[in-house]
Amino acid sequence: MSADATLSFEEAMEKYDPVLGFEVHVELNTKTKMFSSAPNVFGDEPNTNVNEVDLGMPGVLPVVNKTAIESSIKIGLALNCKIAESCRFARKNYFYPDTPKNFQTSQYDEPIAYDGYLDIELSDGTIFRVEIERAHMEEDAGKLTHMGGATGRIQGADFSLVDYNRAGVPLVEIVTKPIQGAGSRAPELAKAYVAAVREIVKNLGVSDAKMERGNVRCDANVSLRPHGRERFGIRSETKNVNSLRAVEHAVHYEIRRHAAVLDSGEPVVQETRHWHEDTRTTTSGRAKSDADDYRYFPEPDLVPVVPSREWVEELRATLPEPPAARRKRLQADWGYSDLEFRDVVNAGVMDEIQETIAAGASASVARKWWMGEIVGRAKNADVDPGQLGVQPATIVELAKLVEDGKINNKMATEVLDGVLAGEGTPAEIVEKRGLAVVSDDGPLLEAIDAALAAQPDVADKIRGGKVQAIGAIVGGVMKATRGQADAGRVRELILAKLGVEG
């Protein structure tokens, strides 16, 4: 497969104006599936979380999960949507082994939520409004594993194995209106939008929101048009871009690829693209064809969902503080500057800092540890900071050890490394590695005597009033104690010993 031609991002931006669109699928964390009472659990043995409804056996009847409806309404409200007075499910008919029924139960012309918006904050604080077309309910499909062939991918596979544990898991699909005017910030906006949706559903408690588990999945639509032209270009749809970084990269790549296609005078092919994380490129999936005639019709086995306005208002009253308002409140509570707070948000450690403060650390201590120590280590390990394994209690304990003068800051970072290496709690590591600051004056006085004896000329200078020469003696003591002395205390003791006023 030859690589597609691309332009540089800068050149693409010079010539074209990108238009984006996103379909984000959110898996709800209900206990059971959308239409069956089988458990909605990730990672169990294949085909054990299924019953006759999930397997599409003849004569079975689906029944709607009330909690899934409530979660869907909450998502709609959090996205500033209108909630339908009445809506129905529909059958989306297609043949593919991921659905044993040969249709997916979805919603077609009557989504439960529609006409919303989300204000997205970019890294420099710019607010960009993304309009939401609709959020509709549907069920997830089974998981196919393609076996044989060269790549383990769908093309060239010898056969596929199907696990229906995921079939019937409740999904809410959130569809944006075309997003115009993002310009060169399109890739950043893409990432920020998906991050915002993830934050909302996590905050609502309606989804586990783990992208690595497919709880939040993004299909990214990209098209380009020459600057100044109203009509949209032909779009591609990059499927299952399943990390925030990948969303940004996929949009970046597709803009560059489209630009090269348009520059060559060819039309863009309207098609599905597959994202490849390893090469950060997309490859052609399949072109839209008449096989995409899904022949939607109202699901005859389910009756309409008619959320009363009272019910909707009850659910609205349970909504947590919106993420943007929460950020404002936290920044004020913590007393961070705009820049400090934005760095915290961009580093993705706001929740962690909140937990650390709740565990008893001060706001400045929490920020110092997360931003100063943990973010960098997470970057080196190529994981999210929250995934590194640092518990809020660890930071509180480290900060306390420093505050009590048991260890100094330099030792504390060593202790943190020990915690991450699984050597135990901070106190245990201090003990094991012998890191405690020497605070007993006895050994210090011995070391001071030795240092003064070793540098008699310096001792004379200090006695003569040149107090600034004390650094050499303090240095000698620190060296002798392998950095475990409290330098301030050492200075005091030296001055006292020599009878000089500091």
Add this chain to the structure above:
Amino acid sequence: MAAINRDDVAHLARLAHIEMSAEELDRMAGELAVIVESVKSVSEAAGDDVPATSHPIPLSNVFREDVVGHTFTADQALSGAPDSDENRFKVPAILDEA
């Protein structure tokens, strides 16, 4: 609704993965046209005061509490499968090499 013609039937047959001969297409186009006509008479019976419905009984909000019920074992789930492997349904390769 427009009459069902032979091309419609061929299109539907392809979507439904049903192989049909030329004679079958001709015959089915005629039969489906009759069925569509017959169903149409229902629309004529309903006046303007009868709203469209997708369900014969005027019910709404039939819900189930989110409580875990019964499941199959993998063996039970796979008992009707033509082929299986590693506790999963085994299906033929779906797309040819692109």
